[in-house]
Amino acid sequence: MANSAILKSSLAKKYWMALTGLFLCLFLIGHLIGNLQLLSTEKYEAAMRFNQYALFMTSNPAVKALSYVTYLSILFHAIDGIWLTVQNRKARPIGYVKNNRSANTTWASRNMALLGSLVLIFIVSHMATFWGRMHYDANMPLYKVELSAMGQKQSFYRTTTQQFIPVDQVAPSLEEAHKTGKGKYIKNRTELYDANAQIKIAELYKDLYKITVDFFKQPTYGLLYVILYVISMAVLAFHLSHGFASSFQSMGWSHPKYSPFIDKFGLVFSIVTCLLFAIIPVYVYFVL
Amino acid sequence: MATKFININLKVWRQKDAKAKGQMETYKLDKVSTDSSFLEMLDQLNEQLINERKEPIAFDHDCREGICGACSLYINGRAHGPDRFITTCQLHMRSFKDGETIFIEPWRSKAFPVIKDLVVDRSSFDRIQQAGGFVSVNTSGNTIDANATPINKADADRSFEAAACIGCGACVASCKNGSAMLFVGAKVSQYALLPQGKIEAHDRVLNMVRQMDEEGFGNCTNTGACEIECPKGISLENIARMNREYLTASMS
Known part of the structure; x- marks a missing residue:
C-alpha cells in the first residue's frame, strides 16, 4: 500500500463493502440451495435432505472455514456500512430545504443503510432461532422417522449411514442404559454408543427440519413469523437490487459492453433469490 | 414559442x-419573460431589491454560456434546476409555470x-486538482508536439x-453523500487514458483521492445522482476507472 491505508481511504472502504457484499451474495445461493430441500414433496425426503444439509453445513471443514468468512463478512459489511453512513452524513452538515431526490436516484439506492440495518436485525433473530439452536441447544431434537411394521407404528432414529435404530432401544445416557437395560445410548448429543462395548456405532442427525417446521407452524405466532420473514426477504431484495450491481462499479469492474448485463442480472438475482427464500415459510405454513 | 410573461414566488437562501x-426569504417577482435565463431572472430580482433599497442576492456567474462552471444553485431540489445537461445560465424561465x-x-x-x-467556496476542487490533476511537460527546449504522440481514437x-468537466460541483451538490467522486473520477480519467498521463498515473490517483478525503467529501454509494445532474453528462464509468486506477496504484 503505497500511499493509502487499506481501511481508511474512501475507496478502500468501498472495495471492502463490495467484496464482502459479493461474498454474501454467494453465501445466499448456497443457503438457498439448502433451504429449497424443504420443498421436497416426497414423504420423509424433505426432512432427510434438509437434515443432511444441516449436518453438512456444520461438519464439513471447508464449509466451516467458509462459515467463518461469512460471519466476518457480515460483521465487516455492517460496521463498514455504519462508518460510511456516519461519514456521509457529516459531509453535508446543513441539508436542503427542498430536495427532489427521486428525480435522479432510486429509493433503494438512497436507503441502503436503512435496508441493511433491517437485514442485520433479521440475520440476528434468524441466527438466534435456527443457527443458535443447531449449534448450542442441548435439547436439540434428533431426527426420527415413524415407520409402520406389521401394523404397528414405531419410531426409529435414522443414522448418517442410513440405518434405522428403534428409539425404544436407545437410552439418553450411559447410566440410563445400565438402569433400563437398553443396548444403546446417546453421547455428545448426536453420537450413538453401544452400552456394553461403550464404542461409537453411529452418528445421528439433529432435527433442524422439525425445528424449522415447528417454528413457522406455531399456533399463535406462526403466521406472524411467516409474514415477518416474507417482509425481510422483500427488504433484502431491495438491498440487493442496488447492492449487487453497485459492488461491481465500486471494484471498477465497469465496461460499456458488460455493465448493462450486470445491472439486469443483479435485478433478476435479487428478485428470484429473495422470492425463492420467501416461498418456503409460506409453503410450510399453508401447504405442509 | 411566443414570449410570455409570468409572475413567480421565490424562496431564496439569504x-x-x-x-x-x-x-430562506420569500420574494415576489412579476413580469418575468419566459425567454430570460434563470440568471437574468435573478438580475431582475436584484434590480427590484436595489430599487427597494435592499441588499441584492449574491450568486456566482461568469460566462453565462455553460462552459465556465461558475453558476451553481440548487433549484427546486435539483442542481442547476430541472432539465438535463444544462448549467443554471442555460436554464430558461419557460421551464416554470405562472404563479x-x-x-x-x-x-x-x-x-x-x-x-x-x-x-459557496469551491476551492476544495482546486486543491484536489493541484494534488495531481496535471501532467509534467519538459519545457527546457525539448517540448514535444502533443500531436506527435499517436493516440487511439476511442481513448482520445x-x-x-x-475533460468536459467544468468543475461546477453539481455532482457534490446532488449526491446524498456529498461525494466528489464524479469530479475526481473525471479528472483522473482525463489523464489516465492518455500516454502523456501514464507516467504520473499512480501518484496522481493516490494523491487526488487523499486530498478529496481530507477536504471532507462523502463516500460514493453509487446512487448515480451525479451522472444525471452533471451539466456535461460525465459518465459513472469515470468513477469506475478511478476505482480501478486506485486499486492498482495502491497495490503496487
Missing part, C-alpha cells in the same frame, strides 16, 4: 456572511462552505468526454 446563520414557487439554495457540502447567500474521445 446568508450575510460565512459565519451568519442564514434563512410557481421556486426554491433557490446554495450547494450544500461540508467542503463547499457558504460565503454569502448563494455563493473518452479522455475528451472526461
